[in-house]
Amino acid sequence: MTAQGQPTQAPDTAILAVLARIEARLDALESRLTPVLDVVGQAPALLATGIDMADAAAARIGDVDERLRAALSLLEKLSEPATLHRLEEGLKLLEGAPGMASMAIDVIDDQFRKAAQAGVDLGALVPALESLSFVGLKAITSPQVRSLLGASLFVERSLQAATAAATALEVATATTHQPLGPVGLWKALTDPHVQRALGMAVGFARAFGVALQEVPKGLPPAPPSSRTLP
Numbered sequence: 770m771t772a773q774g775q776p777t778q779a780p781d782t783a784i785l786a787v788l789a790r791i792e793a794r795l796d797a798l799e800s801r802l803t804p805v806l807d808v809v810g811q812a813p814a815l816l817a818t819g820i821d822m823a824d825a826a827a828a829r830i831g832d833v834d835e836r837l838r839a840a841l842s843l844l845e846k847l848s849e850p851a852t853l854h855r856l857e858e859g860l861k862l863l864e865g866a867p868g869m870a871s872m873a874i875d876v877i878d879d880q881f882r883k884a885a886q887a888g889v890d891l892g893a894l895v896p897a898l899e900s901l902s903f904v905g906l907k908a909i910t911s912p913q914v915r916s917l918l919g920a921s922l923f924v925e926r927s928l929q930a931a932t933a934a935a936t937a938l939e940v941a942t943a944t945t946h947q948p949l950g951p952v953g954l955w956k957a958l959t960d961p962h963v964q965r966a967l968g969m970a971v972g973f974a975r976a977f978g979v980a981l982q983e984v985p986k987g988l989p990p991a992p993p994s995s996r997t998l999p
Contacts, residue, residue: 846852885891949957957963 847856881891947953958967
């Protein structure tokens with residue numbers, strides 16, 4: 770009993786009450802820390818997943834340092850005065866493109882007007898162009914043209930021979946020649962250059978005659994010969 774006549778709590782009861790309050794606070798703190806502890810417990814797995822994602826991105830992107838160096842090099846080139854000047858000129862051309870297009874349309878309209886004044890039927894021009902393009906496509910895709918394009922006419926040796934013939938024709942037409950009689954022709958036949966050209970002509974004639982045998986029609990076959998050319 771106290772001096773006032775009221776009973777006092779036993780020391781054990783007071784300690785138990787304090788411990789009960791502490792335990793309640795600890796339970797509340799634990800309930801608050803449980804989500805944080807769960808996240809911390811999952812941190813290694815999350816970290817491994819992040820590393821795997823970073824590795825996959827690096828493998829997909831490639832060498833990041835190399836890409837950065839290439840980007841810096843490109844930026845350096847783009848910032849050069851000469852490059853900026855060319856870009857500026859290109860922008861000026863783009864700005865003037867509508868005016869040039871309008872000028873081109875005016876020129877075309879003027880040509881069409883002159884053609885109409887000259888009696889050209891402009892209404893039949895489009896069908897005529899369609900027919901011409903159809904004929905051109907048909908000719909290009911024909912077996913004869915494909916055979917010509919695949920022939921040896923366009924190999925380097927044949928083109929060189931054609932160039933030599935064109936050069937010789939230019940030189941011959943630029944020179945004044947006197948008429949040749951039998952004696953002059955005989956002397957010309959002793960010229961090594963003339964002999965080389967005649968040999969080429971005879972070889973061409975022989976090969977052309979062989980090729981004509983494969984022509985199905987339109988040209989007569991070569992007559993039989995009892996002599997064999999050397």
